[in-house]
């Protein structure tokens with residue numbers, strides 16, 4: 313059962329936004345999706361209309377090119393920080409609840425313990441710093457905001473780590489994959505289902521930061537092995553370290569999340585990573 317709430321999804325054409333919109337519609341919500349080129353979150357007039365017409369606003373829009381952000385700092389901050397602050401101000405004026413998606417890149421990835429929401433942030437890339445600034449601006453706006461940090465997400469819309477590996481495997485017999493980055497591959501359909509549960513909560517709208525990731529942890533290398541084995545691919549995968557792949561942007565080695573807080577809110581454990589990943593692979 314859903315009420316007649318109008319849910320406006322920003323970034324609805326992206327990887328998460330696509331699944332989220334579909335999931336909302338399947339559950340009977342009136343979902344309106346907005347994205348570039350028709351809708352620009354940095355355009356104050358367009359953003360105000362989007363907020364004013366929503367009962368709940370979900371922001372999946374972001375500048376997500378981690379590598380390019382290192383040289384495109386201005387645009388990364390404009391989309392990921394300034395626009396999110398503006399969104400908070402408009403939402404606060406109208407008392408519209410906001411669900412905003414953020415990232416593990418707000419952390420430096422030091423240590424080997426799963427991050428809780430209370431842990432100190434320390435972004436090590438422009439993308440991470442711009443997303444962190446967005447969180448801070450949203451909180452400072454005074455809007456009723458539920459910030460959900462996700463990590464290692466994958467879905468059918470757009471590109472992701474697994475799809476890229478499969479592409480590389482088309483032309484190579486062996487691949488090197490890093491074994492010093494650890495996290496939990498998390499399906500966008502699972503994130504979408506969790507967001508639907510949050511919207512359906514009868515009690516007060518949950519304000520604050522929440523970590524959401526699939527259960528369990530795995531290295532990128534182990535994840536790649538799992539995916540290639542499930543698809544019966546013969547490409548040999550060898551482990552390597554992150555410093556063998558110099559990139560413009562530094563990536564956190566430890567992306568593990570402690571999800572106790574959101575599991576309490578949802579009233580259930582988040583599925584362990586293998587099952588949703590297997591379903592995703594079956595559909596590829």
Ligand SMILES: NC(=O)c1ccc[n+]([C@@H]2O[C@H](COP(=O)([O-])OP(=O)(O)OC[C@H]3O[C@@H](n4cnc5c(N)ncnc54)[C@H](OP(=O)(O)O)[C@@H]3O)[C@@H](O)[C@H]2O)c1
Nearest residue numbers: 323325326327328348352353373374376413415462463465
């Ligand atoms: N993918 C991951 O592993 C991951 C991990 C942690 C957190 N996240 C977070 O998850 C959220 C969803 O990301 P995603 O994975 O779905 O990435 P995505 O596929 O890149 O989706 C982002 C969407 O935002 C749109 N967008 C960019 N600039 C915009 C603007 N100025 N106005 C309106 N829309 C704009 C993009 O449009 P264009 O494609 O046309 O640019 C795209 O449709 C983001 O907040 C991201 O930071 C993702």
